[in-house]
Amino acid sequence: MTSAGRHNKQQDEIAFVLHSYPFRETSLILDVFSRAHGRLAIVARGARRPKSALRGLLMNFQPVLLSWFGKGEVRTLHSAQWQGGQPYLQGTALMCGFYLNELMINLLARDDAHAYLFDYYRATLYRLAHENDHAATLRCFEKHLLQELGYALVLEREAGSDNAIRPHTNYRYVLERGPVLDDGDARVGLPVSGKTLLDMAADDYADAMTAQQSKQLMRVLLNHHLGGKALHTRELIKELQKI
Secondary structure, eight states: OOHHHHHTOEEEEEEEEEEEEEETTTEEEEEEEETTTEEEEEEETTTTSTTOTTTTTOOBTSOEEEEEEOOSSEEEEEEEEEOOOOOOOOHHHHHHHHHHHHHHHHHSOBTOOOHHHHHHHHHHHHHHHHOSOHHHHHHHHHHHHHHHTTOOOOOSBOTTSOOBOOTTSEEEEETTTEEEEOOSOTTSSEEEEHHHHHHHHTTOOOSHHHHHHHHHHHHHHHHHHTTTOOOHHHHHHHHHOOO
């Protein structure tokens, strides 16, 4: 390792592997989400060799302590240590986990730390493993992800005013603005009830109408911020279960 590499070494940083893909004959490129450094690309040299100690460590949805060096676009992995304590995801919960990862890969800039989001992501994985209402878990994460990125939803006040949202009033949610009173003009925004908006503010998706309208609203908002880019995992989840 060069002196410059040693100078840029990060030691035992908690992280999750969001995605990995083969690199050259025996290595992997990792897209990781670390608590202190955000998203970054790391090459794990030799990780695909049959006897590599890294093969069983660099799994999705399991926290690992990573050490790396370098300061370019792609760092180099020095070591990895399994942390444990995170339950394994299975079935639909596993697909939901891949959906979360795909969202973050597409929305998070590299080298931009989001410690709160890291902790929320870890807690969300735990919820996916232990709770049955995966749709509610996804809505909570989507909302908090947008909030962390500076795109917080306006849920408790009418757009451009201090008027409180009323649960029994109908609104239309306008991109980049928020909810406005529904005046019957279908060309404006997405229809949503005041109760749905207030339930979303409280992270409460137990009501069937709230669950349906919040899914539609989050789909429109995420598509907007994704620039219309399709998410592969979303389509796979739709085939497994209506979420």
